Amino acid sequence: MTVLLTPQGRITGWSEGAARLFGRSPGEAVGTPFTDLLAELPCGPAAAGPLLDALGRAARGRPWTGVLPPDDGDAPDGRANGGAAGTPGRAAEGVTVACEPMTVEGGDVAVALTVTPPWAGGLELLTEAGRRIGSTLELDLTARETVAVTVPRFADACAVYVLERLLADDDGPAPEADGSAVVRRIAVTFADDDPRGWAREFPVNEVIVYPPSTPYARCLATGRMVEFGGDAVQDTLAHRTGRLIDGLLDHVSLLAVPLVARGRPLGFAVFSRKRGRPPFTGADTALAAELAARVATCIDNACLFRREHRTATALKASLVPTAIAAPPGLEIAHRYLPAGSGVGGDWYDVVALPGGRISVVVGDSVGHGVTAAAAMGQLRVAAHTLVGCRFPPAEVLERLDAIAQDLRAAQFATCLCLVCDPANRRCEVASAGHPPPLLALPDGTVRHFAVPHGLPLGVSDPAHPPAYQQVPAAVPPGATLALYTDGLVESRRRSVDEGIARLASALVASQSAELEDTADGVLALLSDQQGRDDIALLLIRPV
Incomplete structure (x- = not known):
């Protein structure tokens, strides 16, 4: 600990170590004589004289370093030097003190007192x-x-x-x-x-x-x-x-x-x-x-x-659906795996529409953590509202892009919006820079949905908003439609295209009568992708 003193021994500066040692804040210590505190050191008040002599020498420009003697007095309860009652006391130790002269603002002389307690x-x-x-x-x-x-x-x-x-x-x-x-x-x-x-x-x-x-x-x-x-x-x-x-x-x-x-x-x-x-x-x-x-x-x-x-866990629980009700004629399995132990920017939603149809939205706000999750939450709520108003997929993305322009929490987000009618297995799909859906057919082949790759949300010029295109598609009986985020297919070791090819192979290898088993099988085969980025996976199958 270090204390700044006047040549008369009055405290003018009080270090953090001194505050911990004596239990006094700078406001309580500054202005008081340092000798008043000697009783709280093992050397005790008996060291007041030697300390004042050392301060006087330092004030005259002569540094001094020495050991102040311990206090040999008995404690009130008969224990000498801190020893237990009825046992020999511990040998008391002195306090090493260094007094260094110094000049402070205005030309005044002060003394820097450094105390090294015996418990070094x-x-x-x-x-x-x-x-x-x-x-x-x-x-x-x-x-x-x-x-x-x-x-x-x-x-x-x-x-x-x-x-x-x-x-x-x-x-x-x-x-x-x-x-x-x-x-x-x-x-x-x-x-x-x-x-x-x-x-x-x-x-x-x-x-x-x-x-x-x-x-x-x-x-x-x-x-x-x-x-x-x-x-x-x-x-x-x-x-x-x-x-x-x-x-x-x-x-x-x-x-x-x-x-x-x-x-x-x-x-x-x-x-x-x-x-x-x-x-x-x-x-x-x-x-x-x-x-x-x-x-x-x-x-x-x-x-x-x-x-x-x-906070991240609560945010995840409130913003990612824990259960999705599939309409008659469809099975839906879904999985969400945040990066590490937190929550990220991947999101999805399934909204029931009149006539037994559903709208599915999958998105990915840039980054992960609480900031990305906050952006994800705003976009997910907005998307839920827009699809519930029965806007077509392309218009949903156009309106989401306008909303994303005003979000400070994320620079951009990808998104895919799909409307499906289980009665005829027909779909309408639009994409804002999102990885394309995959369709695993009963014959063991996998193909892409041919969806135009529009700009991600929030990156366009507000004066020239993008016009997203939606295309029709069909899901044959027994086929499985896979919607996902890039955390499942992209890594430092392979490109997105290579990752999509691996996902296609995993879909074929994991095909099962139970869609939940298929989802688990896909994640098991692609386990080396997990933990590096957020992952969202939705599988849809006509029944």
Whole structure:
């Protein structure tokens, strides 16, 4: 940590490391004498004289580096230097201090004070934490990594709690008006012989309400670490009994450390040590604060990812039909596979029309992710409305092109619109830059629907809108019509034409009496395409 001081030792600058070490914001620290804070370091107030001498030398242009002596006074409860009651205390260590003179704006002289606390050995633990914690964006795994790194090396037990409102399906309620903390335990571990027993008593994903008087609620409310003993543990566990709970009362030194990222409280971590092990010292609390800051950043990233993933999943569920009702005379099978684990810009819809006819629309907004999904949603709703108004396919595309011109979420989209009458198996088809439908015939051959390849939606000059052409086509008895998006046929290793040829072969090889089996067979044969881009597939067969 680094602090800027006047030659008289008054604070003028306060680093982030100092804020974590002393639990004071810059606004609280600037203007106060630094010697007032010495009691919070292991060197204690006895180092005030040597420190002021060092500051005086630095103010006269003479840098100084040295070790301030430790505080050898006994703790009020009879424990020397932080040792457990009845056991020898740990050897106290000094604080390494470097005083460097410097000139600030206006020509004034200041001193840059760099304090290296005695827990510099804790850097090894922090290095390991940086390597092991946050290996993924999974919230639960991040919490489990945290407790695995700290127990038993730093503490005899550790638990990570996250505010329940951050994990709710919506933004969650506001903080409790009475100051209670509503949290969920997402990871816990004990350095004991019966981990299964502790897991039963303190289950993961248990939601707990801690009253305002508890150290946990106070830690969240103030944003500062709270150190407490076994009596507070007993108060918070008054509703529980049993052998393991009695064992928990052996944990006599505890820290409730807030998890704060980007100025927002996320929850807290609890570290505890048992009798027979030295209780937490100032060195340990600073190490816990540094560790919590790193963990909070990882948890914040995991929460943000969880929220984005939840948004994408909800968007997918609301915009891609989960069930399609086929009219008499037709079978329809459909599949949608987003790229990776999110949602993309591929979309489709089947709309019933008067007279038993149906309109089928398949589209692909450029890109994938939430942005492409937003464009997909707008175009899908617009297409559903237009075909429901019984506009012919070519006019549907012309109107969609005008709508796509105003969409900022996507640069362009391809689309294919088809109207089919099951009574005579006749179709009318129009395309806006979309891959052509394939028709798998009962004799084992596959041919393309000859559809004019119009411009994609949203790329034309608004002053000269495209005139899309629609063509008639027929679906013979027993044939299967395949509509799809380019994610099924295009990749870096092969062109669209090569991919369409592979799809044609897969259609022939997967032909089955059950159309659902055919759809599954096609995707199985083309499995190497999955995951790189969004995929939509619709199969239509007259019956």
